[in-house]
Amino acid sequence: MVDAVFHVAPGRWTLWRCAGCEAAYLDPRPNAASIGRAYSRYYTHASEPAKNFLIPGDRPDLRAKRALHLSHYAREYGHRGDEAMPLGWLLFAASPWRRARAGQFIRHVPAPESEPDVLLDVGCGDGGFLRLARALGYAARGIEFDPQAAKLAQAQGFDVFVGGVDDAPLVDCSLAQVTLSHVIEHLHDPVAALARLHAAMRRGGRIWLQTPNIDSHGAQRFGTAWRGLEAPRHLVMFNVASLGAALRRAGFDDVQRMAPQLDAAFYIEQSQEMAQGKDPYAGDRARRRAARSEGKAWDRAALVDPDHAESVTLVAFKR
The missing domain is CATH 3.40.50.150 (Vaccinia Virus protein VP39)
Structure with a gap:
């Protein structure tokens, strides 16, 4: 394997799979001193954080979406939200797809x-x-x-x-x-x-x-x-x-x-x-x-x- 994503780290690597624990390990493994170069174009380098419809004031155009999600979070995770849409949780109860996405948005945090x-x-x-x-x-x-x-x-x-x-x-x-x-x-x-x-x-x-x-x-x-x-x-x-x-x-x-x-x-x-x-x-x-x-x-x-x-x-x- 090579650095085929950001193309900043020269070299080739092999990934070995452990038959016991089933994890896979990179070989040769960069050490703490040499790994820095591989992150020189990494995507944490942003100018400002992305807007999030769940954060008050970030996306007023998605107020209805926020109210629906707050209803689900109140029922599923115990969060309180004055803006929660009454019975909005029913939309999520009927859809495993929506429940999966909504849980990931908040990392399933209660x-x-x-x-x-x-x-x-x-x-x-x-x-x-x-x-x-x-x-x-x-x-x-x-x-x-x-x-x-x-x-x-x-x-x-x-x-x-x-x-x-x-x-x-x-x-x-x-x-x-x-x-x-x-x-x-x-x-x-x-x-x-x-x-x-x-x-x-x-x-x-x-x-x-x-x-x-x-x-x-x-x-x-x-x-x-x-x-x-x-x-x-x-x-x-x-x-x-x-x-x-x-x-x-x-x-x-x-x-x-x-x-x-x-x-x-x-x-x-x-x-x-x-x-x-x-x-x-x-x-x-x-x-x-x-x-x-x-x-x-x-x-x-x-x-x-x-x-x-x-x-x-x-x-x-x-x-």
Whole structure:
């Protein structure tokens, strides 16, 4: 494999699959000193966070959509919302597709139990999810390796540590919620990082993780051109079983698989471009429409069989 996404890291790599734990490991693995070059064009480098219809004031044109979702979140996750549409939750009750998408929007985060419950987003980027967590009532904090992205999150008033989990000043038994969205695959020692996060969580605390699924339909179809591999930035690749095993090794209990992220169109479009040696971010409109159509079929299949979705989403608890 080569760096077929951002084309900034010279070299070739092999991905080895462990017959025991089922995880896959990049070889040779970049060390902490050399990996920086691979992130020089990474997409956390944004000028401002994206607008989110769930954050008050961001998208007034989508007020009705927000009211519908707040109704579902109140019933399913215990969130309070004065703007919730009465009986709007019925629309989600009738549609597994809508429930899956709505849960992913908020990373399945329940309402805070007390004031102020602390949510830590590891790999918070420019603070997009921190803004949403704050709107949901959490005291939101972040860890971000990219100083440029962290600076933007800090400018919005968030406490963001620049660096990795190993170096972050975490207070034991203080965190109610921890989220890692497409982060665990970037870590040199995922289990050690999870164990440190476990120590920093209070009893009853919950961790949420999402990562590309090495057992996905796309990985089987596209092989080394699958967008989820992203050598050399993705150091360890997981499936449902291996990610669950990593969480249990780190001390977590009650590992649960969540409804999948319905993101197949992204993986299809970008993998097709990469298979042809093209820039995956330079696809044309026709290919994007075709990928969107095929992606819907893949996503419907993933709702039935999440083990082969493009991403794995798990939650686990500290008991």
